[in-house]
Amino acid sequence: MTGFNRELFVNRTILVAGAGKGIGLACAQMAAAHGGNVIAVARTKADLDALAKQYPDNITSWVMDVTSEEFFARVKSLPVLHGLVNNAGLNRIGPMEEQPNENIDAVIDLNIRTLYKISQAAIAPMKRADCAAIVNMSSQMGFVGSPNRTLYCMSKHAVEGVTKAMAVELAEHDIRVNTVAPTFVLTPMTKPMFEDEDFKKFVYDMIPLGRLGKVEDIANSCTFLLSDLASMITGTSIKVDGGWTAR
Template sequence: MLGIEILLREKRVLNGKIALVTGAGKGLGRAIVESLHAHGAHIIAVARTEVDLDELKTELSDRIECWPLDVTGDKLVEQIASLGRLDILINNAGGNRPEPMIDVSDENLDFILDLNVRSAFRVSRAAAQVMTKQGSGAIVHMSSQMGHVGSPGRTVYCMTKHAIEGLTKAMAVELAPQGIRVNSVAPTFIATPMTEPMFEKPEFKEFVMRMIPMGKIGQPQDIAEAVLYLASERSGLVTGHSLIVDGGWTAQ
């Protein structure tokens, strides 16, 4: 009986925790929501597209509330700041507009910086204010393998993800005395609706496969499992760390 109780406890390692996930509607965000929910968390799912959130609400039914908000706007940080409690923040929202560095417009530069860096900082700041009052919390930033290396056609994206890695370390050091852990997950290219058009191009898929020693494309659940580890007490002494989930890309 004791063994069964331990297994059940392990299955729901986030029982009673409140977790906010940005970019929750599709791809990695949706997989993360499903994983955290399956392990007992109450979810606050944030996405711009209401229909995606409605699908999540129908699928999970309980322990979920949906905020159809833009991470770059003021309303989200105001609502986070008003929370009485927040145990976990998954800063997942982000994007890219791949193009050669010399062709990057100021419009695209500002768009990616605003979405990938400025919004991540503002959302984290609001969450940290709540977590500081309660003396505990876990923040997980969605970084990228591109936060550790460079790649042609992705200069702005690489810059923003290197910034996220720096933010992760600085926040981890500053917030540790308040009982808040801050880490990042750094995926390789994962099979999602966003990357599907990319993989339809044979030359791109061949490039990616050549760069991954394990020889396979990552799945959303691979990232969800990494996030679950960093969000839970399984990683109770881990902070300021980047968990690279890239099949060996950056080890070369």
């Protein structure tokens, strides 16, 4: 974690939704390491307890379901909020004609509706900040298509679209809104996928840099976009994809 001023987020409150594992955990760790007052949200208490032990002065743990009305109300009632990382998400892989309604509904509910509702709730406390930023977790699949990923691609294309609209609407309140769009990153969610050698070869062949992303790669981009270093950047995306979408 080098390159950023260690006081980048001092006196700033940053909420990370989906902070228990993987990318969300790395984002929470990096924000805390740079002085932020981090509200880390996840459903698993043990994950948040472990994070709080690392940064006892910087982490506030919310063991909550990010899809719940209780959570939205709690976000809205915050006295102030300077940064939000919308990282909660899921994937349901399979051929389009075999996707059941429950998969369609689950992806839409978490990846699109919940992201929208969290952002909506964050507006009020962000208006009370001198400036604020939202980072929506997208994907390279928000720019391209891929076999067996119609649901994920649909949801991430939606994230890219709503981010642009949010950026334009919220600019008058000095709230910036951007996305970070990773390629495949080795996390607890993706690890089982790479046990399939054919799939592993497909992914590596598609990435010109020839390697997977690391959670720190994604957290670095989120940190930049949340900070004043990106004060003139809104309505766009940082693709952390090793060149996948450049093909």
